[in-house]
Amino acid sequence: xxxxxxxxxxxxxxxxxxxxxxxxxxxxxxxxxxxxxxxxxxxxxxxxxxxxxxxxxxxxxxxxxxxxxxxxxxxxxxxxxxxxxxxxxxxxxxxxxxxxxxxxxxxxxxxxxxxxxxxxxxxxxxxxxxxxxxxxxxxxxxxxxxxxxxxxxxxxxxxxxxxxxxxxxxxxxxxxxxxxxxxxxxxxxxxxxxxxxxxxxxxxxxxxxxxxxxxxxxxxxxxxxxxxxxxxxxxxxxxxxxxxxxxxxxx
Amino acid sequence: xxxxxxxxxxxxxxxxxxxxxxxxxxxxxxxxxxxxxxxxxxxxxxxxxxxxxxxxxxxxxxxxxxxxxxxxxxxxxxxxxxxxxxxxxxxxxxxxxxxxxxxxxxxxxxxxxxxxxxxxxxxxxxxxxxxxxxxxxxxxxxxxxxxxxxxxxxxxxxxxxxxxxxxxxxxxxxxxxxxxxxxxxxxxxxxxxxxxxxxxxxxxxxxxxxxxxxxxxxxxxxxxxxxxxxxxxxxxxxxxxxxxxxxxxx
Numbered sequence: 001x002x003x004x005x006x007x008x009x010x011x012x013x014x015x016x017x018x019x020x021x022x023x024x025x026x027x028x029x030x031x032x033x034x035x036x037x038x039x040x041x042x043x044x045x046x047x048x049x050x051x052x053x054x055x056x057x058x059x060x061x062x063x064x065x066x067x068x069x070x071x072x073x074x075x076x077x078x079x080x081x082x083x084x085x086x087x088x089x090x091x092x093x094x095x096x097x098x099x100x101x102x103x104x105x106x107x108x109x110x111x112x113x114x115x116x117x118x119x120x121x122x123x124x125x126x127x128x129x130x131x132x133x134x135x136x137x138x139x140x141x142x143x144x145x146x147x148x149x150x151x152x153x154x155x156x157x158x159x160x161x162x163x164x165x166x167x168x169x170x171x172x173x174x175x176x177x178x179x180x181x182x183x184x185x186x187x188x189x190x191x192x193x194x195x196x197x198x199x200x201x202x203x204x205x206x207x208x209x210x211x212x213x214x215x216x217x218x219x220x221x222x223x224x225x226x227x228x229x230x231x232x233x234x235x236x237x238x239x240x241x242x243x244x245x246x247x248x249x250x251x
Numbered sequence: 252x253x254x255x256x257x258x259x260x261x262x263x264x265x266x267x268x269x270x271x272x273x274x275x276x277x278x279x280x281x282x283x284x285x286x287x288x289x290x291x292x293x294x295x296x297x298x299x300x301x302x303x304x305x306x307x308x309x310x311x312x313x314x315x316x317x318x319x320x321x322x323x324x325x326x327x328x329x330x331x332x333x334x335x336x337x338x339x340x341x342x343x344x345x346x347x348x349x350x351x352x353x354x355x356x357x358x359x360x361x362x363x364x365x366x367x368x369x370x371x372x373x374x375x376x377x378x379x380x381x382x383x384x385x386x387x388x389x390x391x392x393x394x395x396x397x398x399x400x401x402x403x404x405x406x407x408x409x410x411x412x413x414x415x416x417x418x419x420x421x422x423x424x425x426x427x428x429x430x431x432x433x434x435x436x437x438x439x440x441x442x443x444x445x446x447x448x449x450x451x452x453x454x455x456x457x458x459x460x461x462x463x464x465x466x467x468x469x470x471x472x473x474x475x476x477x478x479x480x481x482x483x484x485x486x487x488x489x490x491x492x493x494x495x496x497x498x499x500x501x
Contacts, residue, residue, distance in 0.1 A: 036345065113344070116341055116344070117338065117341035118341050118344065120298075120303055120341065121337060121343070123302070123303055124301055124335050125359075126330055126331075126358060127358060
């Protein structure tokens with residue numbers, strides 16, 4: 001019997017091996033299943049990601065404007081919003097939203113399949129659950145999370161601009177200029193890379209809790225809860241590690 | 252040469268002993284019942300026989316080859332000759348009925364691709380589910396799911412079929428129809444069938460041979476044709492089970 005930590009390490013190793021097998025011998029999962037998962041974690045998730053990030057951008061701008069106005073530095077709200085959104089908030093908030101939305105769905109789906117013996121039925125055919133079920137979900141979030149991050153950046157900047165222009169009476173061109181100046185490739189690159197790491201973490205946490213769920217209806221509920229909790233805590237902890245590393249590297 | 256041989260098998264979950272000293276042989280074309288009360292380890296034995304749970308000790312021999320001592324490649328080849336109907340039917344929920352039945356053929360790849368659909372439709376026709384080919388499992392009743400599960404188990408024409416509680420959750424009429432279908436499948440394919448059940452009518456209607464697992468002693472306590480077992484084995488648990496009598500020991 002493996003401990004949960006050993007199970008998690010085994011799943012990570014199996015996933016890496018599945019990627020290697022897939023690139024050498026072709027992917028085992030069905031293209032139509034991959035397309036369904038991809039659509040659900042991209043186009044169908046876009047609206048909620050945009051809405052939440054517009055609001056987060058607006059909140060940052062509001063808090064920033066109130067404070068910066070005291071020092072007559074209202075124009076720097078654009079810098080604050082651009083850096084905070086691109087470097088931290090867009091990636092973190094998108095990961096949290098996707099954890100609650102898609103990660104929960106992944107865990108529930110796999111736990112239900114476990115309870116219904118669907119995963120056993122795959123194993124009897126010689127199909128590996130990691131190759132067939134985990135890999136398409138991991139690849140989906142690994143590649144979709146950075147794309148959603150880019151949309152989230154746009155949403156956050158729009159939200160920040162909307163609040164700033166109404167509170168500070170800033171000219172749109174001035175705000176735009178300051179935002180472009182603040183948005184460096186370093187901030188965007190860091191956010192982009194972090195969102196890939198978050199995608200990997202959220203998908204693996206969801207698949208782990210789904211695959212190792214108890215084989216009953218309650219197991220589906222607990223798998224979903226654990227996947228969301230582990231995903232969100234993991235994202236925030238990993239973000240802290242990134243912050244320390246970025247600081248150490250002078251990024 | 253027996254199709255399936257089990258030699259002194261011991262089953263455990265961690266340190267928890269489930270069953271031990273299980274031995275039997277299954278000849279081609281026979282229907283073999285694994286019997287016993289709830290929680291005695293029938294489904295655990297089935298998991299070991301179909302390659303999902305390694306035994307703590309003993310051997311599972313497919314055509315005299317030790318399954319659990321074989322390398323992965325050999326195991327895959329041996330597994331290609333078995334079909335399994337799970338207790339819940341275990342149809343893949345994201346696939347239609349036809350896709351469910353097609354998948355074993357696609358995975359095995361032994362039949363030319365052009366023949367896959369015809370073979371899958373033939374299997375669905377045998378179980379009377381052709382009309383449901385484009386429906387999703389969620390739209391089917393319990394009995395229909397079992398029939399589709401049976402079609403999926405036989406589509407690759409395995410020589411050995413495992414049926415886990417096929418009648419569980421079905422009304423008596425559906426249960427009798429499923430029993431007839433199992434006999435019909437045996438007639439058509441000549442496959443040996445291992446049926447894990449505690450449904451007495453099904454056991455008497457179907458089984459040529461069987462084994463009785465006892466939860467208390469954690470070992471088989473009777474072996475043979477179920478009707479003979481009922482008439483000749485005087486162990487109180489076997490008698491209570493085979494005749495539905497109440498006994499003090501239960």
